[in-house]
Amino acid sequence: MSKRVLIVGGVAGGAACAARLRRMDENAEIVIFDRGSFVSFANCGLPYFIGGVIEKEKSLxxxxxxxxxxxxxxxxxxxxxVLAIDRExxxxxxxDRRxxxxxxxxxxxxxxxxxxxxFRPPVDGIDLPGVFSLRTIPDSREIRQWLEEREVKTAVVIGGGFIGLEMAENLTHRGVQVTIVEMLDQVMPPFDVEMASLVAEKLTQKGVQLALGDGLKSIGQTDSGALVVHTQSxxxxxxxxxxxxxxxxxxxxxxxxxxxxxxxxxxxxVDQHMRTSDPAIWAVGDAVEVTDYVTGQPALVPLAGPAARQGRxxxxxxxxxxxxxxxVQGTAICGVFDLExxxxxxxxxxxxxxxxTDFEKIYLHxxxxxxxxxGATGMSLKLIFRPSDGRxxxxxxxxxxxxxxxxDVIAMAIQMAGTIYDLEEAELCYAPQxxxxxxxxxxxxxxxxxVARGDMPITHWSEPATPDTVLLDVRSPGEFAHGHAPGAVNYPLESLRDSLDRVPASPDLRVYCAVGQRGYVATRLLRQHGIPARNLSGxxxxxxxVLGVSKA
Known part of the structure; x- marks a missing residue:
């Protein structure tokens, strides 16, 4: 017998579920209800429609x-x-709202x-004209119309996550001066602060003002009609x-x-099958709570990719x-001006x-x-792994x-319970370009x-100094003169073998270079001569x- 399947909501999860159902069962009766005007649209493209990068609404x-x-x-x-469910x-x-x-x-x-x-916090002024959230095509249409009709020159974006940064970029493209107000002391909350600092630096370079560590208190209005965002500070x-x-x-x-x-x-x-506590009801997408694949903890991950897979x-x-x-493992990417x-x-x-506590991290550039x-350009990567088994x-x-x-390569390794040794041996595409x-x-x-094998003992810039700490800079004298960590001494790698008797004797000898590679070579050299050096990762x-180490 054919079955009747009702789906509440479209976009990624619901639409993917409906299409897959039809491919699997030609006889099923499938009905989608969506309270909006558009059943399946690219909501990730909304900021770019507002910024004019995507010119036509129908492209979404x-x-x-x-x-x-x-x-x-x-x-x-x-x-x-859909107003209510009668499970019995x-x-x-x-x-029908029409x-x-x-x-x-x-x-x-x-x-x-x-x-x-x-999320719209319950603060004064949250419903004033000119205060917008972004979720749907009509939302983006209203924002774009407001910007054009009023020739807006300044904007405040509350929140420094993915949507906030994409909106900041697209508003900047329109010639709007943007301030980001973020309650945390960093942008990009899913990131660790030292990696997020690179994003903050780019935003500042592009003229975006950052008000970090300062939450929204209220929104007011001047006599001229301008909005005023008041913060906790x-x-x-x-x-x-x-x-x-x-x-x-x-x-x-x-x-x-x-x-x-x-x-x-x-x-x-939901369970692994996406079934709720009622065996006849399933749930997918941003509304469901699933398991974090890495930590095993309950998680809410509102991303289109997981939603589409859950629908299927x-x-x-x-x-x-x-x-x-x-x-889920929270694999995500955001474009911030010319950064990935x-x-x-x-x-x-x-x-x-x-x-x-069973984890270690390394940095590379x-x-x-x-x-x-x-055309080669640099990147900064941070890898976190378990030393005990390499996962x-x-x-x-x-x-x-x-x-x-x-x-993406590392994401696949994580999903397959892969190790650093798998990454070490992975056979990937290579041509110089x-x-x-x-x-x-x-x-x-x-x-x-x-690091895991003990071939390269490392330390980190966040590790507090001790009375025994010695920073050994193994870059060239010219690089050292141009800028170095405060208190560091310079022993260039090329002459290090001839200077072993002059290397400061210390149980806490921390070696560094520009990005870690020469530091690794120097650490191997020193340790094989009985000098207990550790390489400063990255x-x-x-x-x-990490520390904002500036030129000496």
Whole structure:
């Protein structure tokens, strides 16, 4: 017998589920209800439509009602909201917002894909004209219209995460002076602070003002009509527009009112099959609470990729297949002007918050492709791994080119429970314009493996100095004269063998160069001569990120 499947919400999760269902079951009756005007659109492209990079609104449309009907024989009802679920009768109450008519629809299986809504804090002035959140095409249309009609020159973006930074970039492209107000002391909250500092530096270079470590208190208005953002520190920032990019909250009203179990993080609890606590109801996308693949902790990860995969898995299970969702690892990327900013897996601060002590980190600063080939640019990578078994736990990268490719390689290693030794041996594409014989992903594995095997004892710039600490700079005298860590002594690598008797005797000898490679060679040399040196991971480049080490 054919079954009737109702899907609440489209976009990534719901639309993917519907299309997969049809491919798996030609006889099923499939119906999508979406309270918005667009059932499937590229919400990740909304900031770029506002900035004019994407010129036409229709470019954001992935599929409409006609395509779903003609290609998949799926009925789509937009501007139709599901009001309630009757689990006992297996029905939902829906209202057509165009005529306010309420009707009841029955189901054999129900899929919830309601998404997440932008968080709007309960502060004074949050509903003033000119204060916007960004979630839908109509939101982007209103923001763009406001900017054009009022010829806005200044903006305040509340929140320094992915959406906040993309909005800051696109507003800057429009000639708007942007201030980012962020409660934390860094932009890009998923990143560790030393990696996020590279992003902050780029934003500042492009004229974006940063108000970090300062949360939103209220929003007011001047006599001339300008908006004023008041912060917790007592400062205020005038603006012609305010964009709220503080984060999102899972849409769980329907599920909660129906008595479905919610998780500890507030999302709809599902099993590996994407089934809720009701065997006939499934949930996918931003509203669900899943398991972090690395930490094993409950997680809310509002990303399109996981949502689409979850929709596919729910569809397979509805059709009788045993498909399972492995979990999330937060693989994400953001363009910040000419930077690629990407991450996957656990961050150092997450592991520390969870009390995990079995991890180590390394930094490296390779070129995106062979240095002798024109156009090579540098990148900064951080790899986090477990020394006891070599398992890769997380990575972060910032650079002009090639970051996405390396983070993708590491993301796949994490998903397959891979190790630094796997990265060390990975066979990756090589031609001088694309990479090197030793790809940055290989280098990350090799460096981490050297640490795990004990071949390269390391230390970090964040490790406090002791009375015995000696900083040994093994760069050239010219490099040293141009700038070095305060208190460092210079013993160039090329003459180090002839200077061993003059190297300061210390149980805490920390060696560094520009990026760590010469430091590694020097550390190997010194230790084989009985001098207990440790290499400062990432060299002076990382030192400047971590401590802001400046020129002497």
């Amino acid at each position: 449309l992935v599929a409409d009602e006609k395509l779903f009907k003609d290609r998949f024989n799926i009925d789509v009802h937009t501007e139709t909201e 009768k297996k029905t939902v109450s829906v209202i 005529n306010d008519r309420v009707r009841v629809e029955s189901y054999d299986d129900l899929v919830l894909s309601p998404g997440a809504s932008p 007592g400062k205020h920032h005038e603006a012609g527009i305010v964009i709220l990019a503080i984060g999102v909250r899972p849409e769980t009203r329907l599920a909660a009112e129906a008595g479905l179990v919610l998780g500890s993080r507030g999302g709809i609890r 898995i729910a569809a397979d299970n509805i059709c009788g297949r045993d498909a399972r969702f492995r979990g 900013v990407a991450c996957t897996g656990a961050s150092e601060k997450t592991l520390r918050r969870l009390g995990d 390779p070129n995106d492709h062979a240095g002798y080939f024109p 890769v736990l997380g990575a972060q990268g910032v650079g002009v080119k090639g970051v996405a490719r390396r983070i 694309f990479g090197g014989a030793k790809d940055p992903a290989n280098f990350a594995g090799m460096i981490a493996a050297d 060299g002076l480049t990382t030192g400047r990120q």
